[in-house]
Amino acid sequence: MMVKKKIVVLLIAAVLFISTAPLAFAETPYVIDSGISGNLSWSLDSAYTLEISGKGKMGMYSNTYYNSANSIFASSAPWGKYYSEIESIVISKGVTSIGSYAFSGCSSLKSVDISDSVTTIGEGAFYLCKSLTNITIPDSVNSIYTIAFMSCYDLSSVKIGNGVKCIESQAFSNCTSLSTVKLGNSLNSIGGYAFEDCRSIKNISIPNSVMSIDIGAFQGCTSLESILVNEGNLYYLTDDSGCLYNKDKTLLVQYPIGNDRTKYTIPDSVNEIDFYAFSECSSLTQVDIGNGVTIISPDAFSRCDSLSSVTFGEKVQFIGENAFYGCSSLAAVDLPAAVKEIESLSFPDIALKDITIRSRKCSIAEDAISLNATIHGYTGSSAEALAKAYGYSFVSLGSLPECKHNVEAWEWTDGNMCIGGTTVGICILCDETIFEKRVALGHMDANGDGQCDRCNAHIKDETQSKPQQSANSGSHWYDWLVEFFRMLFNLFRH
Numbered sequence: 001m002m003v004k005k006k007i008v009v010l011l012i013a014a015v016l017f018i019s020t021a022p023l024a025f026a027e028t029p030y031v032i033d034s035g036i037s038g039n040l041s042w043s044l045d046s047a048y049t050l051e052i053s054g055k056g057k058m059g060m061y062s063n064t065y066y067n068s069a070n071s072i073f074a075s076s077a078p079w080g081k082y083y084s085e086i087e088s089i090v091i092s093k094g095v096t097s098i099g100s101y102a103f104s105g106c107s108s109l110k111s112v113d114i115s116d117s118v119t120t121i122g123e124g125a126f127y128l129c130k131s132l133t134n135i136t137i138p139d140s141v142n143s144i145y146t147i148a149f150m151s152c153y154d155l156s157s158v159k160i161g162n163g164v165k166c167i168e169s170q171a172f173s174n175c176t177s178l179s180t181v182k183l184g185n186s187l188n189s190i191g192g193y194a195f196e197d198c199r200s201i202k203n204i205s206i207p208n209s210v211m212s213i214d215i216g217a218f219q220g221c222t223s224l225e226s227i228l229v230n231e232g233n234l235y236y237l238t239d240d241s242g243c244l245y246n247k248d249k250t251l252l253v254q255y256p257i258g259n260d261r262t263k264y265t266i267p268d269s270v271n272e273i274d275f276y277a278f279s280e281c282s283s284l285t286q287v288d289i290g291n292g293v294t295i296i297s298p299d300a301f302s303r304c305d306s307l308s309s310v311t312f313g314e315k316v317q318f319i320g321e322n323a324f325y326g327c328s329s330l331a332a333v334d335l336p337a338a339v340k341e342i343e344s345l346s347f348p349d350i351a352l353k354d355i356t357i358r359s360r361k362c363s364i365a366e367d368a369i370s371l372n373a374t375i376h377g378y379t380g381s382s383a384e385a386l387a388k389a390y391g392y393s394f395v396s397l398g399s400l401p402e403c404k405h406n407v408e409a410w411e412w413t414d415g416n417m418c419i420g421g422t423t424v425g426i427c428i429l430c431d432e433t434i435f436e437k438r439v440a441l442g443h444m445d446a447n448g449d450g451q452c453d454r455c456n457a458h459i460k461d462e463t464q465s466k467p468q469q470s471a472n473s474g475s476h477w478y479d480w481l482v483e484f485f486r487m488l489f490n491l492f493r494h
């Protein structure tokens with residue numbers, strides 16, 4: 001009897017065990033912590049899914065020390081203490097913003113589901129979420145604030161919604177695995193360093209809506225083979241090489257530094273090479289800088305370690321800080337007479353053996369040039385003075401040639417174009433003040449209202465001025481045009 005009972009009990013136990021065993025494995029997650037923060041409530045379950053729900057904005061938090069011994073920073077939000085355990089986050093419908101640093105430092109976070117009620121993603125919201133692999137920003141979001149996704153090292157794919165107008169500075173900087181970026185079609189501005197050091201991006205397509213791209217936005221994107229801008233964009237364009245320019249091609253914004261071309265020619269239309277434009281390009285060995293370039297911005301060619309030949313256009317005036325810093329293959333440079341300023345650490349590399357400075361007057365930072373280099377310049381020039389002051393070897397190019405003055409901006413000291421007079425301007429090569437007499441071109445009154453179209457002077461005696469004009473009106477225009485082109489020629493003859 002007792003034995004039978006025991007068997008029945010065992011059988012029941014076995015049946016119970018078999019029927020409950022699968023349940024034990026697929027156990028429904030239960031809440032392990034929860035609370036209220038501002039308008040919203042949060043709960044964390046045993047599967048380490050954090051859910052934020054309610055209506056309205058999320059609070060603003062900071063990135064705070066959690067483990068000072070291991071220098072671990074994470075969110076000061078009430079759920080922040082679970083920074084190493086949270087695996088997924090659900091932002092429920094009704095939540096309108098993701099607060100600053102809300103989820104910073106969540107090192108195990110793999111997935112985020114953002115509801116389409118969210119309109120902003122706060123500063124540093126997902127900073128250092130180093131296990132996050134992909135993110136989809138819904139169309140409801142209009143702004144992604146500074147450093148929102150900075151240093152998400154595993155983030156490989158980002159799809160930015162069509163409502164996003166603004167990606168602030170460094171928003172995705174240092175996302176070193178990021179290879180696929182889809183920008184939304186309402187995007188207006190890409191902040192400075194927004195995708196800095198995203199070393200896996202190969203191609204990026206800039207939507208037509210983009211109006212501004214701040215400096216360094218794609219700096220250090222060492223895999224970037226091309227930047228694509230559609231013809232419909234009113235502010236930017238790309239050339240056949242995938243290089244990004246402003247629309248009138250006066251500013252070279254970013255060269256695709258991951259492209260394996262070895263030579264690039266900067267067209268004459270370019271006046272300015274932007275900050276970091278070629279920085280860290282290791283494939284280019286030769287760059288020819290066009291004759292329109294006046295400004296080489298700071299860091300423009302820094303760390304281009306294969307670059308061995310650079311020809312400088314004749315109008316280069318300014319060479320910014322670190323412009324050729326770390327160009328370890330550049331042994332010689334020849335700078336044109338127009339150069340006025342060479343900033344700190346622009347040619348500091350010990351590989352540089354010879355630098356020719358053809359300017360007569362030029363401001364050269366004392367640490368601009370490697371002490372290894374020999375400076376070649378004219379006797380009596382700023383280059384010679386620098387060489388003497390800091391002990392460089394100096395080779396003279398001879399005595400200073402007579403300046404072929406180059407005045408970029410003339411002003412009238414007396415008179416005007418109509419009545420003739422004198423103009424004055426500063427020569428950009430020698431700083432001398434230059435005066436030039438101008439011939440009178442006569443007044444111009446195309447509509448016959450008795451007032452000069454050019455200088456607004458009242459042409460009092462119509463009987464005298466009229467026959468003069470009508471008899472000779474063709475050549476009057478002609479004279480004026482000739483003078484105009486003569487002035488233009490003077491401006492650009494150097």
Ligand SMILES: [Zn+2]
Pocket residue numbers: 403404405406427428429430431432
């Ligand atoms: Zn001059």
Ligand SMILES: [Zn+2]
Pocket residue numbers: 418419442443444452453454455456457
């Ligand atoms: Zn006039």
